[in-house]
Amino acid sequence: MSRDKKRKRHRKSEEGTSEHVAKKQATEPLPEGVHFYQHLSEVPWDIQKYWKQGYEIFSRYDEGIWMTDNSWFEVTHEAIASKIANHLGQGAPKERVVVLDPFCGVGGNVIALAQSDRFKRVYAIEKDPVALTCAKHNAEIYGVADRITWFEGDCFEQLGKDDNSALVNLIRKHGVVIASPPWGGPSYKSADVFDLETMEPYKLSELHKTFTGICDYVALYLPRTSDLNQVSRLVGRGNSQVIHYCTRGMSRALCVYFGDWGKIEERIDI
Numbered sequence: 001m002s003r004d005k006k007r008k009r010h011r012k013s014e015e016g017t018s019e020h021v022a023k024k025q026a027t028e029p030l031p032e033g034v035h036f037y038q039h040l041s042e043v044p045w046d047i048q049k050y051w052k053q054g055y056e057i058f059s060r061y062d063e064g065i066w067m068t069d070n071s072w073f074e075v076t077h078e079a080i081a082s083k084i085a086n087h088l089g090q091g092a093p094k095e096r097v098v099v100l101d102p103f104c105g106v107g108g109n110v111i112a113l114a115q116s117d118r119f120k121r122v123y124a125i126e127k128d129p130v131a132l133t134c135a136k137h138n139a140e141i142y143g144v145a146d147r148i149t150w151f152e153g154d155c156f157e158q159l160g161k162d163d164n165s166a167l168v169n170l171i172r173k174h175g176v177v178i179a180s181p182p183w184g185g186p187s188y189k190s191a192d193v194f195d196l197e198t199m200e201p202y203k204l205s206e207l208h209k210t211f212t213g214i215c216d217y218v219a220l221y222l223p224r225t226s227d228l229n230q231v232s233r234l235v236g237r238g239n240s241q242v243i244h245y246c247t248r249g250m251s252r253a254l255c256v257y258f259g260d261w262g263k264i265e266e267r268i269d270i
């Protein structure tokens with residue numbers, strides 16, 4: 001189905017809400033750097049391919065989802081985010097009831113986590129204030145904003161701050177971490193095997209050290225071509241599981257689950 005037909009169908013089924021947001025956005029200028037593209041002609045050329053996937057990214061896109069131009073390349077698509085939320089819930093021990101996303105972007109993962117009843121609260125950190133503004137707005141569209149606590153800033157600094165020691169203790173004792181760091185641009189696509197120790201701006205060992213330093217249950221969302229030898233060297237005798245997330249029979253990315261997670265399904269087609 002073409003995007004325009006799909007758009008019309010979606011508009012019809014969600015008329016009240018979409019109309020409301022459209023009106024609101026027509027009268028109120030969006031914050032600087034925030035976009036809600038409604039027609040291909042408005043979309044920068046390098047994003048057009050992603051914009052056409054809009055409903056796969058956020059099924060409620062038409063209700064006024066806010067994006068930054070960078071976030072089109074980075075956001076976790078809704079079906080995958082929802083699978084990951086299920087897997088985190090399935091694999092974590094029962095007493096692990098909160099979840100931290102230290103790179104929350106425009107909210108792909110946190111919205112799915114907040115939609116799942118498995119977690120009592122979602123904690124989200126994002127250093128780009130514009131992306132964070134989008135995430136808060138998008139969580140409202142999905143009706144889950146009240147289940148999320150937001151922090152603006154660098155996650156490495158935030159997690160080291162005395163002010164946030166209660167959060168760190170909570171995550172240590174009762175939480176899990178799902179981190180989807182930047183992958184350093186699209187270069188990973190051309191790599192047969194992607195070197196996670198040259199990943200920019202944060203290499204695998206640094207991410208692993210920081211997050212396993214505060215929590216025994218850490219999942220990292222990484223390129224599908226990631227060098228798993230590097231993962232296995234890091235894990236040593238410890239436990240880990242790797243799950244590929246596929247759409248239309250193709251892996252889009254993988255998650256490494258570090259720690260003693262319960263058995264999670266092995267390979268999922270969405």
Ligand SMILES: C[S@@+](CC[C@H](N)C(=O)[O-])C[C@H]1O[C@@H](n2cnc3c(N)ncnc32)[C@H](O)[C@@H]1O
Pocket residue numbers: 071074075076077102103104105106107108109110125126127128131153154155156180181182183
């Ligand atoms: C791959 S994106 C995350 C996408 C997110 N999972 C989503 O679905 O929207 C990585 C995000 O991490 C943010 N970021 C990069 N370094 C950060 C840091 N040190 N602390 C917090 N956020 C950071 C970037 O601004 C970007 O929004």
